[in-house]
Amino acid sequence: METALSVLVGLFFAxxxxxxxxxxxxxxxLGVALLGNAVNLLIFTAGRVLRETPPIIPxxxxxxxxxxxxxxxxxxxxxxxxxxxxxxxxxxxxAYRAYQDIGTDDTxxxxxxxxxxxxxxxxxx
Amino acid sequence: xxxxxxxxxxxxxxxxxxxxxxxxxxxxAPVVIPIVFGAALLMFRKETQQHMVVSxxxxxxxxxxxxxxxxRVIEHGPIVMTMGRWLPPFGITFQADxxxxxxxxxxxxxxxxxxxxxxxDIDTTGRRYGFYTFFLLMMAGVHGAFLTGxxxxxxxxxEVLLISSFGLLVLGSEHEQIDGAVKYAFLNLVATTxxxxxxxxxxxxxxxLNMADLAGKIAAAKGQAPVMTLATLFLFAFAMKAxxxxxxxxxxxxxxxxxxxxxxxxxxxxTKVGIYALLRVLVMLFPVERDMLAIxxxxxxxxxxxxxxxxxxxxxxxRRAVGFVVVSGxxxxxxxxxxxxxxxxxxxxxxxxxxxxAMTAVYMLVGLMAEAGGSVSLHSLAGLYRxxxxxAALALVLFFAxxxxxxxxGxxxxxxxxxxxxxxxxxxxxxxxxxxxxxxxxxxxxxxALAFWRNHAEEPATMVPGDPITWKTYAPVVLxxxxxxxxxxxxxxxxxxxxxxxxxxxxxxxxxxxxLPAGGGA
Numbered sequence: 141m142e143t144a145l146s147v148l149v150g151l152f153f154a155x156x157x158x159x160x161x162x163x164x165x166x167x168x169x170l171g172v173a174l175l176g177n178a179v180n181l182l183i184f185t186a187g188r189v190l191r192e193t194p195p196i197i198p199x200x201x202x203x204x205x206x207x208x209x210x211x212x213x214x215x216x217x218x219x220x221x222x223x224x225x226x227x228x229x230x231x232x233x234x235a236y237r238a239y240q241d242i243g244t245d246d247t248x249x250x251x252x253x254x255x256x257x258x259x260x261x262x263x264x265x
Numbered sequence: 266x267x268x269x270x271x272x273x274x275x276x277x278x279x280x281x282x283x284x285x286x287x288x289x290x291x292x293x294a295p296v297v298i299p300i301v302f303g304a305a306l307l308m309f310r311k312e313t314q315q316h317m318v319v320s321x322x323x324x325x326x327x328x329x330x331x332x333x334x335x336x337r338v339i340e341h342g343p344i345v346m347t348m349g350r351w352l353p354p355f356g357i358t359f360q361a362d363x364x365x366x367x368x369x370x371x372x373x374x375x376x377x378x379x380x381x382x383x384x385x386d387i388d389t390t391g392r393r394y395g396f397y398t399f400f401l402l403m404m405a406g407v408h409g410a411f412l413t414g415x416x417x418x419x420x421x422x423x424e425v426l427l428i429s430s431f432g433l434l435v436l437g438s439e440h441e442q443i444d445g446a447v448k449y450a451f452l453n454l455v456a457t458t459x460x461x462x463x464x465x466x467x468x469x470x471x472x473x474l475n476m477a478d479l480a481g482k483i484a485a486a487k488g489q490a491p492v493m494t495l496a497t498l499f500l501f502a503f504a505m506k507a508x509x510x511x512x513x514x515x516x517x518x519x520x521x522x523x524x525x526x527x528x529x530x531x532x533x534x535x536t537k538v539g540i541y542a543l544l545r546v547l548v549m550l551f552p553v554e555r556d557m558l559a560i561x562x563x564x565x566x567x568x569x570x571x572x573x574x575x576x577x578x579x580x581x582x583x584r585r586a587v588g589f590v591v592v593s594g595x596x597x598x599x600x601x602x603x604x605x606x607x608x609x610x611x612x613x614x615x616x617x618x619x620x621x622x623a624m625t626a627v628y629m630l631v632g633l634m635a636e637a638g639g640s641v642s643l644h645s646l647a648g649l650y651r652x653x654x655x656x657a658a659l660a661l662v663l664f665f666a667x668x669x670x671x672x673x674x675g676x677x678x679x680x681x682x683x684x685x686x687x688x689x690x691x692x693x694x695x696x697x698x699x700x701x702x703x704x705x706x707x708x709x710x711x712x713x714a715l716a717f718w719r720n721h722a723e724e725p726a727t728m729v730p731g732d733p734i735t736w737k738t739y740a741p742v743v744l745x746x747x748x749x750x751x752x753x754x755x756x757x758x759x760x761x762x763x764x765x766x767x768x769x770x771x772x773x774x775x776x777x778x779x780x781l782p783a784g785g786g787a
Contacts, residue, residue: 160455168451179461186469213468216417220461223424227454230431234450238443252444253522254585261581261643261711265719 145185152178165235165245172231176224180217187213281350291337292344292361294330295369295408298323303401313392317384320397324373324380327404331373335366339765343779345414353414353780354475360414362776364614364766368541369411371618374748375533375625376404378741379526382629385738386526391436399436400530403429410538414780417464417474419542423457423506430535433527434519445519452515456505463498470495477780479550480773496554499546500562507539509599510569513592517576520591521584521641525632528584532591533625537617540598547602548610548770555605563603567697570596574704581643583631583712590627590667590708593701594620597682600694604685610767611760612681618759619674619752623666626745630660633734633742634716639726643715647722655739657717659746664709666749669702674752677760 156178159171187210195208239245242252276282302323309315338344338361347356361369380400387396406426413419434446468474470490471482486492501512508516516536520528547555555562573593580586594616601613631641637653638646650657666673679698686695752759769776 160451165447172451172454175455175458179458179465182462183465183468186465188469213465216465216468219417219421223421224458226428227424230428231450231454234431234435234443234446237438238447241440241443247447250444250447253441253448254518259581259644260579262715262723265647265715265721265723 141189142185145181145189149178149182149185152181163247165238165247168247169228169231169235172224173228176220176228179224180220183213183217183220187216279352279355281347281352281356285346288337289344289346291330291334292346292359292412295327295334295373295412296359296405298327298330299401299405299408303398303405306401307395307398310393310395310398313389316392316397320380320383320401323401324377324404327408328370328373328377331366331370331408334361335363335370335762337361338363338366339762343769343776345779354473354478357418358414358475358477358780359412360477360776360780361412362766362769362779363762364541364544364769365411367614367762367766368537368617368621369408371621372404372407372411372534372537375621375745376400376530378629378744379530379533379625381741381744382529382632382738383526385732386524386632387436391524394436395432396436399429399432402426403433403530403534407534407538411541414476415474416467416476416479416546420457420461420464423460423538423542426535426538427453427457430531433530434523436524436527439522442522445522449515449519452505452512456502456512459498459502459505463495463502466491466498467495475780476545476550477773477777480777483550484552492551493554493557496547496551496558499551500543500558503539503543503546504565504599505539507536507543507595507599508569508592509565509595510572510592513569513573513595516592517585517588520588521582525584525628525635528588529625529628529632532587532628533621536591536595537621540595540602540613540617543599543602544610544613544770548605549773549776555602559603559605562599563691563694566596566599566603567694568596569593569599570701571697571704574701574708577708578704582641583634583643583646583716584628584641586708586712587624587627587631590705591620591624593705594624594667596701597679597698600682600686600698601678603694604682604689604691606685606688607764607767607771608681608688609685610771611764612678612685614766615681615756615760615763616675616678618763619666619678619749622745622748622752623663623674626659626742626749627663627667629742629745630656630663633738634660635728636731637734638716639728640722642724642727643712645722645724645726646716647719650717651720653734656734657713659739659742660713660717662746662750664713666753668705668709670706672753674749674756676753677756 156171156175159167190209193206193208197204242250343362346359347353349356403426406422409422410419431450435442505512570593573589577586577589598613598616601609635641638649640646666675669675669679682698683695
């Protein structure tokens, strides 16, 4: 199970990085969304995968008699989902606003902050 | 009934039972204060007249809490507080040591100066958009990062300060800002995601997230876990946050676009959080791996400082030039990290403290120069020395400090970095530091010559000059410049803090014992 999930995580990362390397903000956004999911799946896999066992401790014992899933990776993933979702929402609005204001979604043409053909400073006076 | 499953189980084995001493609540105060005031200002965001008073109170309290925390940490050693009372390593630990508290105090000072400066720079619209809320929440993120003892919690605080910095960056919604924000947001998000990947794998390998617990478990791993891969991932992620070459291009693309006070804050605080994380994680958690990576970090440092300052040399927009100077300063701190000796780390921390103060002050000054001269271009700034002699004096002090010339604060860390490099025979690193100093002197000297000394510009100014500059406007710049002069002439107290901070991460047993009193993990 872990092997299959690891391969899947690798595929997610490959696709996410391919999309992030694009010039167009819309593809980069899709890459960001996939990257977030890739990381969540990675944390899930790194936290070990077990069959479903109820985490119930019978009377007279301190620990569960059989291995149960560790809840911490799931708590980490929940936190990461919330954070990556809010970031994705912000980036979506930002990219749309950039498309409206700058008139392109091609990052090569977003040169307002760093204009092309900028002059060198004066050499003397 | 047998005690095993009874509700009266032995709580002392899992929880901290004695109540937290009143003075120890100080460790969360620098995070609680900005969050409470930030939330209050969000509710009253339309009452823009009150923002000024409320935020002055908030930042004064924050600075007081920081200073008290630093004092307590120096007097009594590290302070630990565990959330939900679960014994470490299970509960999330907040931990103040000299490194975190020292950086937090300087951050508090810089933020206090910034809030005084912001009254001029942020108009009613900016306040209604929530400038002070974003600013306070960013400070909560910065302080949380400095004070947390849990590595996943560190990631969360990184995200808190990042999302608030987005809000500050696009304040005003000008086209240049949107353009800069696109690059800043995407690249920083990738950096924090890399950090999260490293944290996930770290948890998979060691089953703990508490930094004190990790320090022991990583040292004991000895080939059982892919520790070198983890260290490299952390280095990559934090180097990107700190704007080290070759992953620094988001910084010069965006730092000149927002309001000048926002640039000043970002330059003073955000990249330093990246440096702090590098110091904490690489030196304290991965000491052996840092040794192996030292040569990589050293070359990254050399390229960051030299290429950074060459970038500054090529800019005619002074805000963009100063952005590149920030990058070049990161190189000096990385050089200290690469050396890894007590002296090298002291120098890196001292440079971080100096750079927080000096770069914030330089950005504020650039804002004043632009207002007084009506332009940010070196082609049209001129005659400021005649019009504003006091501004010229401040500029000279700050430019000397940033270039690392005596007698101001920049000289000491550079002396130590050079000495530490020569101690281990890394003459080329010492040469890179000195070359950077020379090029910085040329860059800033040219700004001074053209903007202040020259009488007539070649091109007319483009902006309408703002309100007249009064003593109230100068006050925050003077406050920070006074700190620069003080550290320059009397470096001992700050040097002691930096030295103690370097020792806490280099010999982490004090930190580990404070969190895990039993000595060692569970």
